[in-house]
Amino acid sequence: MQVDWSIMIDFIPQLLAGAKVTIYITVLGLIGGIILGVIAGLMRAYGGKILNAIAFTYIELIRGTPIVVQVMFLYFALPVLADIRIDPMSAAVLAIVVNAGAYIAEIVRGAFLSIHKGLTEAGLAIGMPHWQVLLYIVGPLAFRRLIPPLGNQFIVSLKDTSLFIVIGVGELTRTGQEIMAANFRAVEIWTAVAICYLIMTGTMTIALRAIEKRMRIL
Amino acid sequence: MSFIEFKNTSKSFGPLQVLTEVDLSIEQGEVVVLIGPSGSGKSTLLRCINGLEMITGGDLIVDGLSVTAGKKTLREIRKEAGMVFQQFNLFPQMTALQNVALGPRKVRGLSRTEAETQAQELLDKVGLSDKGGHYPSELSGGQQQRVAIARALAVKPKVMLFDEPTSALDPELKQEVLNVMLQLAKEGMTMVVVTHEMSFAKQVGTRLIFMEHGKIAVDDDPRRVIDTPPNPRMKDFLSHVE
Numbered sequence: 313m314q315v316d317w318s319i320m321i322d323f324i325p326q327l328l329a330g331a332k333v334t335i336y337i338t339v340l341g342l343i344g345g346i347i348l349g350v351i352a353g354l355m356r357a358y359g360g361k362i363l364n365a366i367a368f369t370y371i372e373l374i375r376g377t378p379i380v381v382q383v384m385f386l387y388f389a390l391p392v393l394a395d396i397r398i399d400p401m402s403a404a405v406l407a408i409v410v411n412a413g414a415y416i417a418e419i420v421r422g423a424f425l426s427i428h429k430g431l432t433e434a435g436l437a438i439g440m441p442h443w444q445v446l447l448y449i450v451g452p453l454a455f456r457r458l459i460p461p462l463g464n465q466f467i468v469s470l471k472d473t474s475l476f477i478v479i480g481v482g483e484l485t486r487t488g489q490e491i492m493a494a495n496f497r498a499v500e501i502w503t504a505v506a507i508c509y510l511i512m513t514g515t516m517t518i519a520l521r522a523i524e525k526r527m528r529i530l
Numbered sequence: 531m532s533f534i535e536f537k538n539t540s541k542s543f544g545p546l547q548v549l550t551e552v553d554l555s556i557e558q559g560e561v562v563v564l565i566g567p568s569g570s571g572k573s574t575l576l577r578c579i580n581g582l583e584m585i586t587g588g589d590l591i592v593d594g595l596s597v598t599a600g601k602k603t604l605r606e607i608r609k610e611a612g613m614v615f616q617q618f619n620l621f622p623q624m625t626a627l628q629n630v631a632l633g634p635r636k637v638r639g640l641s642r643t644e645a646e647t648q649a650q651e652l653l654d655k656v657g658l659s660d661k662g663g664h665y666p667s668e669l670s671g672g673q674q675q676r677v678a679i680a681r682a683l684a685v686k687p688k689v690m691l692f693d694e695p696t697s698a699l700d701p702e703l704k705q706e707v708l709n710v711m712l713q714l715a716k717e718g719m720t721m722v723v724v725t726h727e728m729s730f731a732k733q734v735g736t737r738l739i740f741m742e743h744g745k746i747a748v749d750d751d752p753r754r755v756i757d758t759p760p761n762p763r764m765k766d767f768l769s770h771v772e
């Protein structure tokens with residue numbers, strides 16, 4: 313079969329719909345992942361023995377297993393174990409939340425602990441309670457250091473959504489496969505899919521660079 | 531009761547005993563200068579007063595409150611005891627004025643305007659009237675340390691703790707910090723100062739304490755003991771300092 317780049321135009325609408333689903337899963341998943349990650353990361357950095365152990369177990373469970381297994385577990389095993397049925401879309405979002413949350417937790421912990429201890433002591437020494445020191449002094453400083461590794465995780469999570477093909481979520485990669493099944497235009501389709509991913513990750517990179525530039529790393 | 535009272539106070543880091551059964555009373559208005567070899571426990575003694583280190587034996591009373599009485603009491607003590615660090619430890623994301631105003635706002639409950647007005651007065655006092663809008667990275671070491679002193683004073687402490695406040699400074703910058711400290715001493719501020727600046731001890735010190743292996747080896751009038759040290763190791767130490 314001859315490669316014909318012009319037919320790429322024909323699947324643009326379908327690919328855009330797939331990309332929309334990818335973006336939807338990524339954005340929702342990362343919002344949840346950031347919340348979960350901040351909580352777990354702070355538990356690791358400042359929690360007592362028990363909180364620390366809980367967060368540690370969660371992080372290691374997730375980091376030690378592939379995301380495909382995690383989403384399979386959520387979608388197929390959870391309904392059997394507990395009587396919870398979830399649709400593929402929710403399973404996909406939840407998988408990103410839980411997965412990104414673990415990696416973000418380590419990023420958050422690292423960023424907070426990298427802030428010079430003397431600043432915490434200076435805050436405590438003026439009589440501020442520890443939570444205020446974290447909120448007003450350490451947090452804002454840690455936030456600046458969080459941005460580069462967090463951006464990296466955003467891109468990883470976006471690409472990870474392609475693995476949800478295994479539970480049949482109609483995201484970008486799945487869409488590519490469906491078109492492919494209809495017309496066998498492998499070169500054109502996978503090139504177009506790759507370009508779609510590059511546009512999304514590229515936009516993220518540019519946005520993050522802009523934020524990084526505006527914030528001095530202190 | 532004295533303003534600060536170490537009662538048989540000990541402090542260990544795991545197996546390492548750093549303070550051994552220290553008894554020490556400090557009254558209001560005193561300027562106590564702490565000296566001693568590296569590792570003798572000067573910083574630890576100072577940091578026990580405001581609970582940055584928790585004592586492991588005996589008791590330590592500050593303004594009638596025990597440092598072992600729990601978090602809330604500790605915060606009360608910290609409001610009464612300002613601390614100045616060797617490395618300044620200014621908050622880098624805040625201007626000098628914001629650094630000074632933070633404590634009063636969060637700890638003393640002042641409004642932003644009240645806190646900033648008071649912060650400006652303190653910056654005037656330490657000779658930095660026009661530096662309020664500068665970030666720490668835009669200030670010299672001596673200026674940063676003076677902001678740090680203003681930040682500690684802003685919470686209206688009854689005692690000021692200094693841990694080698696001029697050691698990180700170039701010689702030509704030390705004096706501007708020492709001048710602020712001399713001024714404070716003359717105003718009657720209670721001070722506990724770890725420093726190697728013997729001129730400071732002679733000018734305003736009411737007591738000189740020489741520490742050795744976590745114990746107080748000498749505790750006397752600075753003018754008497756600096757020139758004629760009562761202890762050979764102190765004599766040796768002083769000859770290295772000056």
Ligand SMILES: Nc1ncnc2c1ncn2[C@@H]1O[C@H](COP(=O)(O)OP(=O)(O)OP(=O)(O)O)[C@@H](O)[C@H]1O
Nearest residue numbers: 543544546548566567568569570571572573574575
């Ligand atoms: N957080 C800590 N954990 C373990 N050991 C510590 C800690 N802080 C201090 N030490 C140890 O306690 C001893 C006394 O330390 P301290 O800082 O009080 O000495 P110092 O007299 O201030 O010395 P320097 O003149 O070097 O500042 C040292 O042996 C030090 O290594």
Ligand SMILES: [Mg+2]
Nearest residue numbers: 572573574693
């Ligand atoms: Mg020290």
